[in-house]
Amino acid sequence: MQQAITIADLRAIARRRLPRMVFDYIDGGADDEVALGLNEARLREVKLVPDVLVDVSAVRTGVTVLGQPSALPVFISPTAASRMFHTAGELAVARAAAAAGIPYSLSTLGSTTIESVGAAHPGGRNFQVYVWKDRGVVRETLARAKAAGFTGLILTVDVPVAGNRERDPRNHFTIPPQVNWHTATQTLARPAWLWDLATSAPIRPENFIEASKGHSGGVMEFLDRQFDRAVTWEDAAWMAREWGGPFAIKGVATAADARRCLDCGATAVWVSNHGGRQLDASPATIDLLPAVAEAVAGRAEVIFDGGIRRGQDAVKALALGATSCAIGRAYLWGLAAGGEAGVRRALAILEADIRRTLALIGCPDVAGLSGRFIAQGQPRR
Ligand SMILES: Cc1cc2nc3c(=O)[nH]c(=O)nc-3n(C[C@H](O)[C@H](O)[C@H](O)COP(=O)(O)O)c2cc1C
Numbered sequence: 001m002q003q004a005i006t007i008a009d010l011r012a013i014a015r016r017r018l019p020r021m022v023f024d025y026i027d028g029g030a031d032d033e034v035a036l037g038l039n040e041a042r043l044r045e046v047k048l049v050p051d052v053l054v055d056v057s058a059v060r061t062g063v064t065v066l067g068q069p070s071a072l073p074v075f076i077s078p079t080a081a082s083r084m085f086h087t088a089g090e091l092a093v094a095r096a097a098a099a100a101g102i103p104y105s106l107s108t109l110g111s112t113t114i115e116s117v118g119a120a121h122p123g124g125r126n127f128q129v130y131v132w133k134d135r136g137v138v139r140e141t142l143a144r145a146k147a148a149g150f151t152g153l154i155l156t157v158d159v160p161v162a163g164n165r166e167r168d169p170r171n172h173f174t175i176p177p178q179v180n181w182h183t184a185t186q187t188l189a190r191p192a193w194l195w196d197l198a199t200s201a202p203i204r205p206e207n208f209i210e211a212s213k214g215h216s217g218g219v220m221e222f223l224d225r226q227f228d229r230a231v232t233w234e235d236a237a238w239m240a241r242e243w244g245g246p247f248a249i250k251g252v253a254t255a256a257d258a259r260r261c262l263d264c265g266a267t268a269v270w271v272s273n274h275g276g277r278q279l280d281a282s283p284a285t286i287d288l289l290p291a292v293a294e295a296v297a298g299r300a301e302v303i304f305d306g307g308i309r310r311g312q313d314a315v316k317a318l319a320l321g322a323t324s325c326a327i328g329r330a331y332l333w334g335l336a337a338g339g340e341a342g343v344r345r346a347l348a349i350l351e352a353d354i355r356r357t358l359a360l361i362g363c364p365d366v367a368g369l370s371g372r373f374i375a376q377g378q379p380r381r
Contacts, residue, residue: 021171036276039307042284054362066152068124071101096343118148158251240265255295293321311353
């Protein structure tokens with residue numbers, strides 16, 4: 001892992017370890033993958049201008065994420081079924097996050113129980129939900145998350161329907177991945193991954209096994225039927241009341257919706273396009289951020305995600321109004337490359353980048369980042 005110098009190096013190792021269908025599930029986006037590419041490209045285009053002759057002998061990187069301290073301005077975004085990428089899965093990521101002093105967010109589609117993730121991370125831990133038709137199941141899940149010490153709730157709102165990720169059907173990808181005549185060549189080419197899959201517990205949405213019992217079809221079918229496509233702001237407000245603690249709405253794109261988030265009780269507005277996996281015609285998230293930050297005007301946290309591959313990307317997002325940044329693929333590639341050690345490596349790379357960038361722009365504290373550090377001609381806060 002020490003040989004990986006960049007997040008791109010971890011991605012290259014992940015590509016060598018995973019069958020194509022699993023690698024592509026992490027790597028890919030919706031339709032023509034324009035939004036995915038734009039997220040990265042537009043972040044890269046943002047330029048920082050330094051203050052010089054500033055004492056940067058000590059650099060402060062701590063922020064608040066959903067009311068909890070985070071040692072870094074980046075934290076773990078929720079992603080489905082991590083055990084597909086490495087059998088240590090969510091627990092490996094949660095432990096690496098705990099070691100780095102940053103919050104972990106467990107996806108509703110996680111492949112590890114709420115209780116074991118809760119025990120693996122003593123700090124800020126967030127649970128991500130969708131609104132299920134059966135509100136009783138939602139209530140029960142929230143109660144479990146509370147009992148396991150989860151501190152924040154994230155409602156993801158950019159999945160009214162599943163995005164059109166064309167790599168998946170082309171590769172015959174399923175959750176859990178199947179070894180059959182369509183996938184034999186790619187899976188047999190990755191024997192270490194295949195051995196792990198064959199010798200470990202089945203990969204499934206662990207937190208809904210009980211709820212799905214007694215219903216026809218498997219747990220995946222149960223969740224598919226539970227997905228409520230009629231969800232509106234009233235449901236978001238209900239969720240905020242039901243949780244009664246730090247609450248983020250993830251997948252917000254406009255200033256008007258950011259204001260609605262505040263009206264319905266959100267304590268964090270999360271600018272995201274699901275890493276380009278949903279609406280392919282979405283603008284780059286970094287282009288959406290300034291207007292959302294302006295609308296929120298300090299009344300709530302502003303979380304940013306999409307395309308963070310280097311620490312300087314997070315510094316740019318904070319300068320453009322985010323209070324923290326979530327990472328998806330950056331840690332998933334680390335997980336796939338080397339389990340917990342790979343995630344630790346990804347976080348160490350990002351931390352070193354963030355510290356270096358802050359020193360290079362003469363900003364010894366992330367709290368001091370503002371539009372002042374963004375070069376002329378760039379979107380400003
Ligand atoms: C493989 C994968 C699975 C994901 N699963 C979820 C999920 O279950 N829930 C969710 O809210 N977001 C999910 N996301 C979106 C991430 O939380 C995040 O918004 C996105 O990855 C950020 O973009 P980045 O990957 O460029 O950092 C997923 C992303 C990836 C790459």
